Amino acid sequence: MAALFDAITDELVEDLDAIRSLVATFSDAKQPPKLRIAAANSATLLVAATFEEFIREMAREYARAVVSGVEKFEKLPNDLVGTAWKRTMDGLGKIKFDMKQGQGGDVFVAAQARFSVIYEFCRGDLSKDIYRELIHNENNMRPREINGLFKVSGLSDVCTKCSDKQPLLDLFGESEPGKAHGKTLTNIEDFFERRNNIAHALKLGQSSSPEQINTDIDMLESFAKALGQTLAAVAPPQFVPAVAAEAAPVGT
Template sequence: MTTVFEVIAEEFIDDMEAIRSLVVTFSDPKQLSKARIAAANSATLLVAATFEEFVREMAREFARAVVAGTESFDKLPANLASTAWKRTMDGLAKVKFDNAKKAGSENIFGAAQARFTMIYEFCKGDLSKDIYRELIHNENNMRPREINGLFKVSGLKDVCSMASDKQPMLDAFGVTDAGKAHGRFVESLENFFERRNEIAHSLNAKQSSSPEQITTDIEMLESFGRALCETLGTAAPLPYSLPALVAGEATTSLATMVGAPEVPPAGPAN
């Protein structure tokens, strides 16, 4: 039975393989130096963005699974609802009135009202409401601490350590000890985002990651993606198969993508 985590991970691997193919095209030393640097820098930024969106999608679906497996609002993980509420309110506070006048206040404030109503009804006990885009949001680069934080809100602590004992991670770093795999993953991911930030914050970069380095980055991130998929498939409170998905734009598109029958939204919790 295919899980939503497997579908997201497969799409992530496909996206990474597409970038890997791109890397080959600018590895030819006959290409102009500036062109190779620009291509390498673009590939690095694309790898980072693809990885960050992958982790967000996995965290949203895990949160959705946790809520689907919860009997009532008062049994949700301690900070899930309060975090979703706070982030929704923070987002609403950033609505710009100048933009509202230009675009039409009815559309902007109508959307704001819909966002408020969604989290309000959820906190009243209607667990079918789709609050996951507001809930799962990273403020900083998707470093290990940030990854762990996205899953901790759903009651899963230190997901990076949990993933480190899976075979894809052990194989990636050539070790048999989960602690060593975790340490090397943390170091590798931190180094990757340091390089990513150097590229993003420099207007006149004269050097960039080599094709070999970018390929190594991709392999590391793919290994974590596979390990994360395995970890969440085991940790999810229900057999979270595609035909059992609850309402939501992201999950509806996934169900359509694999030909699974769509399931109507779940009713309010009793």
């Protein structure tokens, strides 16, 4: 599993490097002010969306590891099963169809397919892919939301567990995980406050400077690397059924 978490993290780093290159294009003060503001705001929103998808993907892979690490359905965390069931049912309840346009049949087929996945999973078929329904955030990927996505799989307070990892300690110049944890929470919260101020603005106004955007990228990248190290360390190994000893041939 460590290699998989590393691969997802490496992909995020590549995406963030691409955004850094974008930021460099509008750092020139000779650019028109409105163009610079629009570009900076777009970059901030892109950073947020990229980070949120990374967290969801890591949470899904951790959930897969938890499921593949148990012998049978009854050994799974209660929150994992209950959350997957509830979110599937909630999703089915939001499906809209228009019988007058002849769409009813297609909708019913799709709904049945979605229900069958969670139904078979809860009957013990752990190969079913429930993870897109399971891992879903309703709000910005603030620390509380991040913790919640991993808690459903039995991993509590993942942000605290990340805070003793070297990427965050180095970023904040700290040797004490507790202090790094506090700074991590504050920095992520502040980033999403800036993101929301941009997203909810009715017209162009102030935006983050290129320096601030790069600082945010450095912080989120460090958190991502710390998260990858944390998950690699705590993810359960895949369950391997015991192989029955081959019966000895019966003598004549």
